[in-house]
Amino acid sequence: MNTPASVLRAQSQERPVCAFSGWLFLAITFAFFIVAIWAFVTAIMAATAHAHGAGWLFAGSGVSLLLAVVATLGFFTLQPNEAAVLILFGAYKGTVRDSGFFFTNPFNKKLKISLRARNLNGEKLKVNDKRGNPIEIAVVVVWRVLDTAQAVFDVDSYDNYVRIQSESALRHVASNYAYDDGEPNELTLRGGSDGVSAALTRELQERLAKAGVEIDEARLTHLAYAPEIAQAMLRRQQAEAVIAARQKIVHGAVSMVEMALRELSDKKVVNLDEERKAAMVSNLLVVLCGETEVHPVINTGTLYN
Numbered sequence: 001m002n003t004p005a006s007v008l009r010a011q012s013q014e015r016p017v018c019a020f021s022g023w024l025f026l027a028i029t030f031a032f033f034i035v036a037i038w039a040f041v042t043a044i045m046a047a048t049a050h051a052h053g054a055g056w057l058f059a060g061s062g063v064s065l066l067l068a069v070v071a072t073l074g075f076f077t078l079q080p081n082e083a084a085v086l087i088l089f090g091a092y093k094g095t096v097r098d099s100g101f102f103f104t105n106p107f108n109k110k111l112k113i114s115l116r117a118r119n120l121n122g123e124k125l126k127v128n129d130k131r132g133n134p135i136e137i138a139v140v141v142v143w144r145v146l147d148t149a150q151a152v153f154d155v156d157s158y159d160n161y162v163r164i165q166s167e168s169a170l171r172h173v174a175s176n177y178a179y180d181d182g183e184p185n186e187l188t189l190r191g192g193s194d195g196v197s198a199a200l201t202r203e204l205q206e207r208l209a210k211a212g213v214e215i216d217e218a219r220l221t222h223l224a225y226a227p228e229i230a231q232a233m234l235r236r237q238q239a240e241a242v243i244a245a246r247q248k249i250v251h252g253a254v255s256m257v258e259m260a261l262r263e264l265s266d267k268k269v270v271n272l273d274e275e276r277k278a279a280m281v282s283n284l285l286v287v288l289c290g291e292t293e294v295h296p297v298i299n300t301g302t303l304y305n
Helices: 005-011 022-048 054-072 148-153 158-174 193-211 227-266 274-289
Strands: 075-078 082-088 091-096 100-103 108-114 118-121 125-128 134-145 213-225
Touching: 022 054, 022 075, 022 100, 075 082, 075 108, 082 148, 091 148, 108 148, 118 158, 125 158, 134 158, 134 193, 148 193, 158 193, 158 213, 193 213, 227 274
Parallel strands: none
Antiparallel strands: 075 100, 082 091, 082 108, 118 134, 125 134, 134 213
């Protein structure tokens, strides 16, 4: 008979359980040891004196020693932000989250799990972005165990599960965004790190929820074009930077020429016809937009014959 998935998930949910104070049972365990030693010594003395009851004393000593040894198996300690999953003969009994010195059923199997935040520094992955360009990308993930039962019973190894799912989520998210030079208001890997990190965090949380893992943060630590296209993309970026700079220079030069013509006209410094204005605009644009030093040429003639 198949067990529904909902029932399996319910069985894997964490159940808190309280353990007994270890100091009280430590005193009881020492008492068993003392009783075992006393009964053994008394049995030897009774056997030497050929008194009755020596056999019972030997048996009592053995039982007390056995109880003391078995009791020592029930002690365990927990540090802050550490939990212990208790399993009795394959059955999940609960999780102890309090820190301290405890005693539980000696036959309980105690699996200790750290609840502290952990860093996963992912390796560099080579993936294709939204436009098919090969890029290198890496991520660091801050995570912690939230549900100890799911972490132990729902996945084989939650550490390995987090690592593999982080790589898979990073590949999926990287393929949904362009490296750069996107459409207007489009989120890109290079220009929208906060938005990409938020999307990656959501993707990881959805994937790792079944392992009882909570994602605190996910951030890109490395982002670059793959070596085979890095030089070509660098030249493209340089060309785009030059074009952008030229646009600003031309825009500024046109504004300055317009201002100069307006000032000359308003203050009636000189009356310029359309041909002289065109010549002046040409000269000013050459001076303002040129990359090399300008050498003035004094014109002693006239534009007209």
